[in-house]
Amino acid sequence: xxxxxxxxxxxxxxxxxxxxxxxxxxxxxxxxxxxxxxxxxxxxxxxxxxxxxxxxxxxxxxxxxxxxxxxxxxxxxxxxxxxxxxxxxxxxxxxxxxxxxxxxxxxxxxxxxx
Amino acid sequence: xxxxxxxxxxxxxxxxxxxxxxxxxxxxxxxxxxxxxxxxxxxxxxxxxxxxxxxxxxxxxxxxxxxxxxxxxxxxxxxxxxxxxxxxxxxxxxxxxxxxxxxxxxxxxxxxx
Numbered sequence: 001x002x003x004x005x006x007x008x009x010x011x012x013x014x015x016x017x018x019x020x021x022x023x024x025x026x027x028x029x030x031x032x033x034x035x036x037x038x039x040x041x042x043x044x045x046x047x048x049x050x051x052x053x054x055x056x057x058x059x060x061x062x063x064x065x066x067x068x069x070x071x072x073x074x075x076x077x078x079x080x081x082x083x084x085x086x087x088x089x090x091x092x093x094x095x096x097x098x099x100x101x102x103x104x105x106x107x108x109x110x111x112x113x114x
Numbered sequence: 115x116x117x118x119x120x121x122x123x124x125x126x127x128x129x130x131x132x133x134x135x136x137x138x139x140x141x142x143x144x145x146x147x148x149x150x151x152x153x154x155x156x157x158x159x160x161x162x163x164x165x166x167x168x169x170x171x172x173x174x175x176x177x178x179x180x181x182x183x184x185x186x187x188x189x190x191x192x193x194x195x196x197x198x199x200x201x202x203x204x205x206x207x208x209x210x211x212x213x214x215x216x217x218x219x220x221x222x223x224x225x226x227x
């Protein structure tokens with residue numbers, strides 16, 4: 001069964017450093033999303049992406065964040081200058097055009113900012 | 115604005131028994147979908163079940179079923195014949211036309227052998 005994959009599974013970085021989180025959505029999916037979950041809290045929406053542009057973004061998704069689909073398979077989330085409060089689990093999700101509302105999640109990247 | 119409320123931070127169930135997890139939501143949209151996601155200790159988010167708001171029939175997936183009460187804005191998950199592998203955090207989620215999921219705070223389910 002097709003799955004969303006994410007790399008790396010864990011990332012430790014120093015405050016102020018740039019990180020890039022990578023995702024490979026399910027191959028025939030057209031809609032892509034990033035969510036984050038701070039430890040012990042609920043999952044929060046960051047951004048959605050369709051047709052090579054951002055469809056919607058939350059207040060969390062400020063100028064420090066950017067997303068890109070650099071090729072036909074990868075979908076990346078970049079955090080330019082990480083802050084301590086960026087430590088969280090970051091989930092990528094994707095959905096197809098027939099059931100756009102049903103999002104399938106990757107296993108997540110656990111980001112720790114020191 | 116959309117909100118999802120899970121009032122049970124923790125629940126426990128004996129193996130092979132049935133448990134019901136509660137969820138209420140609020141939205142002014144008429145077209146929406148509801149979901150239950152499971153998050154085991156590995157922290158992956160796994161889709162358990164989905165319900166279209168326009169359908170009156172409650173969704174069922176094997177041992178998992180929902181009780182969707184649209185007027186009351188209630189969407190509970192029933193797990194029958196609970197298994198040890200069902201132990202996880204369960205998140206209720208709502209999506210409307212904006213297509214981003216709104217999650218509840220989760221219910222941690224413990225299955226007692």
